[in-house]
Amino acid sequence: MSGDASAFAGGRLDLLDVQYAPGQQSHGEAAADLVDFSHGDVDAFPPYPGAFEAVARAFAQGTAMAYSEYRGHRSVREPLAGRLAALTGAPVDPDRELIITPGTETGLFLALSCLVAPGDRVAIVEPDYFANRKIVQYLRGEILPVRLDYLRDDPAELDLEQLREAVRRGARVVCLSNPNNPTGVVYSNGQLRDILSIAQEGGAFVVADQLYSRLIYPGIAYPSLRSIDGAADNCVTLVGPSKTESLSGFRVGAALGPAWLIDRMEKLLSIVSLRTAAYNQAALHAWLIEPAEWLEERVDAHRRDPGRPPRTPAVSGGDGGAHDVADAASETIVRRLGDQALGVRTAVGVHSLPGGAPAEVELTVVTRTGSGH
Amino acid sequence: MSGDASAFAGGRLDLLDVQYAPGQQSHGEAAADLVDFSHGDVDAFPPYPGAFEAVARAFAQGTAMAYSEYRGHRSVREPLAGRLAALTGAPVDPDRELIITPGTETGLFLALSCLVAPGDRVAIVEPDYFANRKIVQYLRGEILPVRLDYLRDDPAELDLEQLREAVRRGARVVCLSNPNNPTGVVYSNGQLRDILSIAQEGGAFVVADQLYSRLIYPGIAYPSLRSIDGAADNCVTLVGPSKTESLSGFRVGAALGPAWLIDRMEKLLSIVSLRTAAYNQAALHAWLIEPAEWLEERVDAHRRDPGRPPRTPAVSGGDGGAHDVADAASETIVRRLGDQALGVRTAVGVHSLPGGAPAEVELTVVTRTGSGH
Numbered sequence: 001m002s003g004d005a006s007a008f009a010g011g012r013l014d015l016l017d018v019q020y021a022p023g024q025q026s027h028g029e030a031a032a033d034l035v036d037f038s039h040g041d042v043d044a045f046p047p048y049p050g051a052f053e054a055v056a057r058a059f060a061q062g063t064a065m066a067y068s069e070y071r072g073h074r075s076v077r078e079p080l081a082g083r084l085a086a087l088t089g090a091p092v093d094p095d096r097e098l099i100i101t102p103g104t105e106t107g108l109f110l111a112l113s114c115l116v117a118p119g120d121r122v123a124i125v126e127p128d129y130f131a132n133r134k135i136v137q138y139l140r141g142e143i144l145p146v147r148l149d150y151l152r153d154d155p156a157e158l159d160l161e162q163l164r165e166a167v168r169r170g171a172r173v174v175c176l177s178n179p180n181n182p183t184g185v186v187y188s189n190g191q192l193r194d195i196l197s198i199a200q201e202g203g204a205f206v207v208a209d210q211l212y213s214r215l216i217y218p219g220i221a222y223p224s225l226r227s228i229d230g231a232a233d234n235c236v237t238l239v240g241p242s243k244t245e246s247l248s249g250f251r252v253g254a255a256l257g258p259a260w261l262i263d264r265m266e267k268l269l270s271i272v273s274l275r276t277a278a279y280n281q282a283a284l285h286a287w288l289i290e291p292a293e294w295l296e297e298r299v300d301a302h303r304r305d306p307g308r309p310p311r312t313p314a315v316s317g318g319d320g321g322a323h324d325v326a327d328a329a330s331e332t333i334v335r336r337l338g339d340q341a342l343g344v345r346t347a348v349g350v351h352s353l354p355g356g357a358p359a360e361v362e363l364t365v366v367t368r369t370g371s372g373h
Numbered sequence: 374m375s376g377d378a379s380a381f382a383g384g385r386l387d388l389l390d391v392q393y394a395p396g397q398q399s400h401g402e403a404a405a406d407l408v409d410f411s412h413g414d415v416d417a418f419p420p421y422p423g424a425f426e427a428v429a430r431a432f433a434q435g436t437a438m439a440y441s442e443y444r445g446h447r448s449v450r451e452p453l454a455g456r457l458a459a460l461t462g463a464p465v466d467p468d469r470e471l472i473i474t475p476g477t478e479t480g481l482f483l484a485l486s487c488l489v490a491p492g493d494r495v496a497i498v499e500p501d502y503f504a505n506r507k508i509v510q511y512l513r514g515e516i517l518p519v520r521l522d523y524l525r526d527d528p529a530e531l532d533l534e535q536l537r538e539a540v541r542r543g544a545r546v547v548c549l550s551n552p553n554n555p556t557g558v559v560y561s562n563g564q565l566r567d568i569l570s571i572a573q574e575g576g577a578f579v580v581a582d583q584l585y586s587r588l589i590y591p592g593i594a595y596p597s598l599r600s601i602d603g604a605a606d607n608c609v610t611l612v613g614p615s616k617t618e619s620l621s622g623f624r625v626g627a628a629l630g631p632a633w634l635i636d637r638m639e640k641l642l643s644i645v646s647l648r649t650a651a652y653n654q655a656a657l658h659a660w661l662i663e664p665a666e667w668l669e670e671r672v673d674a675h676r677r678d679p680g681r682p683p684r685t686p687a688v689s690g691g692d693g694g695a696h697d698v699a700d701a702a703s704e705t706i707v708r709r710l711g712d713q714a715l716g717v718r719t720a721v722g723v724h725s726l727p728g729g730a731p732a733e734v735e736l737t738v739v740t741r742t743g744s745g746h
Contacts, residue, residue, distance in 0.1 A: 277622065
């Protein structure tokens with residue numbers, strides 16, 4: 001008898017869908033004429049200065065840089081910790097509270113895998129980065145959605161009543177991205193305090209995906225969850241240079257959290273991938289110390305990206321970057337897209353729209369299958 | 374209430390131990406004076422010519438090479454497939470039967486995760502690469518050990534009766550490395566046929582870790598499991614340039630298997646790490662097409678590595694590379710080390726032994742804790 005799929009464990013995998021993502025076009029003709037909204041910044045700008053040179057130096061050193069601790073080179077973590085503390089507003093112990101991950105995606109996978117057991121309830125903001133739902137489903141957790149109202153006239157707000165109810169119903173983990181991915185909404189300090197307080201009262205832990213936290217438009221305040229009193233022990237913060245900094249091609253990221261969680265994440269990383277590519281880790285030497293003006297210019301460049309469609313006034317609160325799926329369409333279309341959409345089949349390319357609300361675009365919303373809620 | 378470890382899913386993680394591994398010295402003073410036998414080739418030679426240059430070119434191309442299909446750039450897979458077919462003795466479809474992984478470790482994690490459900494029985498050769506046990510334990514599979522007799526005078530042999538019994542008891546998956554890691558034993562064509570046949574009769578799938586398959590000493594025949602009739606549909610083969618080729622610092626590898634399994638592995642990779650670092654994938658452009666003589670010289674260099682202790686005649690059948698934990702000690706010590714040892718505390722450095730059997734070395738075998746069998 002030959003091996004065949006049905007004979008082996010696969011139930012959890014069959015829930016996953018990989019048709020619609022950057023580079024996945026060859027996976028089916030249906031995908032070829034879709035505009036992909038599932039990922040941002042695929043049209044990358046150059047990475048920050050010095051990133052490649054640092055990797056080249058690590059490669060030239062050979063042995064000494066080819067292997068590292070599973071949690072990353074100490075020589076990378078030590079100087080990085082202070083810069084991450086400045087970025088997130090709370091101290092970071094380089095030995096206990098920081099792990100270098102093969103991209104922020106792996107940070108998310110490790111953190112959720114270390115927090116969610118089968119049957120555990122997880123409160124997930126809607127809309128949010130699609131992978132957190134996929135990972136929780138893979139872990140056989142139960143998702144309790146919490147609505148982010150991003151289409152009203154006032155600044156966007158998370159539905160705290162719904163969050164309270166989710167925690168009351170036993171949610172062990174609260175998953176959010178800040179700025180919200182995909183809408184770009186930045187949470188206010190007040191909202192973050194409320195979210196943390198609700199989570200803490202219910203004994204829930206917060207996973208804060210801050211991948212887009214360096215893509216904040218001028219004049220907007222960006223508080224990091226970790227900066228709030230008591231948060232650093234009750235959350236894991238995921239960051240990395242893949243988006244604003246366009247370094248996704250090296251797959252490096254970082255996770256900050258309490259020592260017990262970082263220890264667990266390292267244990268899991270040791271069997272998942274051993275470590276972040278050890279040469280690539282060196283790219284972080286040049287991260288968060290870019291030349292003055294660099295970040296300002298980069299944020300401006302992202303904002304002026306001709307591949308990014310104009311904002312619609314109907315979408316409120318989009319103060320950060322994310323990749324603004326909301327930007328791409330009118331309120332009606334956004335409501336149809338909702339959280340489940342994977343792409344829009346369109347008669348004209350959304351990227352070549354002449355500006356203004358894309359009312360004339362003929363579109364079909366393609367939704368995720370089997371996403372479970 | 375603040376988050377604390379005991380409140381969250383962690384049982385499976387607590388089984389894992391990361392104290393003893395390259396670069397992990399800072400994780401405890403006890404590890405500092407241990408000689409580590411858990412990984413090989415940490416003292417790396419230079420990678421094959423052109424590897425870094427290929428990555429540098431990919432980086433220079435920016436956007437086009439920063440993202441790839443989850444299973445890897447087609448531009449890398451297409452030319453690589455033919456070379457992997459030559460390496461493994463059976464055709465490889467670049468679109469259906471090949472996935473680029475962030476190191477062979479991730480290939481192993483993905484393959485086992487796609488094959489083993491909680492409670493499934495898995496036959497694992499003993500001794501073998503320690504991570505396959507860890508991964509199966511993490512997946513809550515049940516391990517059925519199958520003894521590889523590598524200490525007899527005749528060529529080493531797998532205990533086929535024990536394998537037959539494991540499959541009879543319901544083992545769904547058979548895990549082996551070839552050359553065996555850590556002993557260096559190369560399986561004969563006859564043994565591979567028998568292993569495949571036993572697996573097929575019982576409906577079991579084979580995971581063949583061939584990471585060391587290019588570190589074969591001169592004059593030794595190395596048959597690949599895939600080269601045997603019917604094997605390609607019933608096994609997944611893991612290869613990569615981390616060992617003989619010393620490219621572990623980039624974390625790239627490849628898995629070859631039937632389309633249904635590669636599809637599943639890609640789905641899981643999409644939530645675990647999205648993809649292998651897309652720039653790094655380009656290093657594979659220069660792999661398996663090294664200049665004539667390069668491999669021969671490299672194998673010879675590994676063999677003459679002054680960091681590699683002399684072989685002991687008591688260890689039979691070590692025809693391939695692996696990292697030869699067996700080489701490092703007398704038969705008695707090897708028997709004590711067995712499969713569970715993580716390191717040896719020694720009064721003198723094993724690596725500075727004057728040659729011959731290290732009878733005078735005072736040692737304490739440090740065993741894995743909580744490894745479950």
